[in-house]
Amino acid sequence: MIDNLERRVSVWMEDREAGTHFPDRILAATFQQTRALRQARHLQRSVSPLLRSWRLLIAASAAGMAVALAGVLAGGVPQRDPGQATPSPTPVQSVLTGGGMWPQRSLEELRAAQQRFDAGETLSYAWQRWVDWGQVAQNHPGNSGEIFSRFIEAVLGWESFTWHEEFAHRDFDGGNVLFVRCAVGVVNPLYPDDPDGGACAPTLDALRYETVRIHVAQPERQDSNGLWVVADWELIEPAAQGDPAVVRAEATAQLTRFLEARVDGTGADGLIDLRGGDGDGDAIQAVPLLYATSTGAAYERWEYDVVTGPVWPNGDMRFVVRLFAEDGATVVEQVLSYDEVGADGMRLVYDLGYGETAPNTLENGDFVPVEYAYLDGLVTFRAAYPLGPSQEEERTSDWLAISGQLPFDDAPRRILAFMADPRPIGPGCGAPAPADADALARSIAADPSFAGAAPAAVTIGGRSGLQMDGVVALRTSCGVLLEPVGGRARLYLFDLPGGSARVLGIAISADLDSFETVLEWAMPIVDSIEFHTP
């Protein structure tokens, strides 16, 4: 029984974060950055005569542009005069559509600037050092926004602009960052309350934004003291926001069709996209309990709640759907998204979850076991949250661990491991994998690393195999995965009927104290194993 949960949560959070202190060095570094950063101007801020003259320059012919702009830039970055106010203009589309290096205009200029910087003239160029390549390489400005904001304000004359993840990626190489221009002094009429998009109304029409690709690089010196420049830039195909009314209507129509098909018992699978890995050891690519509950009861009715959205810029939405069966005695609840799916545009999406992340399907409040495929579908099994396959980088081509944080643990632990063609224990790293389960069992039984009973026959998933229980006597660095030394282990060994592996090994091992409990969590996974023909 849980009493007054909200109060408990509040007390726990306060206790947990009591004494939390933001590191002084990071705060100092943050202030160092903000001191050097110019503030964005207020939405209503006016445009100076100088800026208007830039706009004239921008509107000039391309032939005269380089010379004129060079003349302006030769005097440094112009400062705007807030004292000479004029009303904010209607957004003006830029006429320049691209250009080369900035603020230095050639490698010779950059080299000279680098030399001055190296000689101690650091203040003038400090902002050209502040580029976070880790972010920029992923097409994100990160905390290195100043080179971009200086460029956009100085060269494009955009008073208001923004970067957004949904606009960020268009198959440009690392170092290219995309920004969209926001109309000045205008609240975005389609997303007036959106925290990101409310202050960024489109500039071209009701939906489209002028969009610039800015490529930054260190053409002269590629180290932490090398100066960064805008290597090149161009105005590109405009990014567009989704009309929330349209998106909502399309999303709910798709969702309704999908839910009705599920109640009808046919045609639902073509109405939804799946998100999540589809590699070996990942979840089977299917919406769980698509047409029926886990006991096979058909759905009778459905309902949904909008959880979020439409969210700027695409109008992404998130829904919680509930499907009822057996006169409402069974309720299946799932989280679905309406989201952009590559070139297919906005689609209904089910997130399969990944590894130890919580799956998106509950039945009467309990997590529904997820079905996974291993060895190209030769073996399937089910695991319920909090258990699931380890993250991709923790897998090998012949090993898949199932792990998760058990209720009594402070950290995730491995519950069991699937092994394809395991090698013998001990010094078997270079040894070939035994040809069948019997041969592997003999080698294990003969090895001092594992002290246990003789192999016993076992049947799982309709397939006969061998079971070996014992104690781990020596640490093994390769071959059959067993740990810790002194712990207990259970092995299952099966011959496979063709396919990419000949033998499947399953190892469950833990320290003496927790082995029985780990076994309790592991056995439902073992019992769910099914073998399939290649």
Place this chain on the structure above:
Amino acid sequence: MTRALVEAAQRGEHSAFEALVIPRVDRLFGVARLILRDVHLAEDAVQEALIKAWRELPKLRDADRLDAWLHRLLVNACADQGRKRRRVSTEVDLAIVEPAGADVTGRTADRDQLERGFRRLGEDQRVAMVLRHYAGFSAEEIAAMLGIPVGTAKSRIHYATEALRAALDADSRASIALIDGRTA
């Protein structure tokens, strides 16, 4: 006082910005830690939010809404950091977790149980719970902060609470089963 500092900072007085940030930054850091469950990502999120706050401060129309506005920037920065974490596929939890020790008093057990339950929540649910129960914002304020309808904010808090309750119930059942298993 806050209003005067905000207005000064909006005019570009960095010392005023520092005076606004320093008394708030530890609390913001706590919010980020709870949402992201990763100290280093939380540091990055706070830094990103503060840099954005400085740049965008002139756009803040109502100085009285400074705290809500800062939290909004922080939540967005946390989302950015969360995306970054997902992109590089590292789900390593670097949150400080006290090891289970001999102290199995009610408070410690309760704390551990809540820690586990909280980890099971999705990021949206964690955000709702943290803003409501740690930062102390109302559903209306959270709605404005996240750009969602008030009803959605309320339902998000409700579902987060229910999800946590379900996780704790499951935890309790598992613990009881474990104890039974050990004593059998």
